[in-house]
Amino acid sequence: MATIMALQSSMAGLSISNSISNSFFGLRLSPFLPSSPSSIKILDKPCAIVMKLKRWERKECKPNSLPVLHKMHVKVGDTVKIIAGREKGKVGEITQIFRHNSTVIVKDMNLKTKHMKSREQGEPGQIVKIEAAIHSSNVMLYSKEQQVASRVGHKILEDGTRVRYLIKTGEVIDSAENWKKVIKERTKAKE
Incomplete structure (x- = not known):
């Protein structure tokens, strides 16, 4: 008033x-x-904010306008085999995951050509190859020792830790040694 x-x-x-x-x-x-x-009506629910995206680019959102994050069977550092698409049958390591649309980036796979404009005057433009995202349903966890792709299972060990393992081979993926190895490789790559 x-x-x-x-x-x-x-x-x-x-x-x-x-x-x-x-x-x-x-x-x-x-x-x-x-x-x-x-x-006078007071709204309990906030209005959903719809981003100005194309119909095929829209992300599913929660009531608080944050994107819905999907659970995925792979993590950064996992070795996977691509089971569908142009790169079918190739093996690589996951470098990045996007949980809002369930896609992953596999190192040196699914390369796309990007035309870059020059940033400064007099500098020529470039044509660059970048790694594009692959949907997580098109990759499968891979065992390097036995050379086989397998689905993932979950189990609880004697010490109470919950780990992922390969169903075909029984190989545990989330062991502490594997994570230490991945972290060492990342630090070497940065240096």
Whole structure:
């Protein structure tokens, strides 16, 4: 109510030229008073924000406008075999995952050509090969020792840790030694 009164007083103070004096600009606003306080509706749910994306680019969102993150059977550092698409049958390591649309980037696989503009004047443009994303359903965990791709299973060890393992071979993927190996390889690659 106070905001309506403030708006009315600010609108009344506006000076308008004589050419448009017959319009509504110089007139005071009539106050809007609801008949009862129960007629005012307060929304409990916030409105969903829809991003200006193409229909095929839209991300599924929760009520708080954050994207829905999907559970995935692979993690960064896993060795996988590509089971569908142009790169079918090739083996590589996962370097990045995107949980909002269930895609992964496999090292040196699914290379796409990107044409880059020059950043500075006089510098030529470039044609660069970049790794494009692959849907997680098109990759399968791979055992290097037995050279076989397998689905993933989950089990709890004696010490209470929950680990992933390959169903065909029984090989545990999430052991502490594997993670230490992956971290060492990442630090070597950065140096």
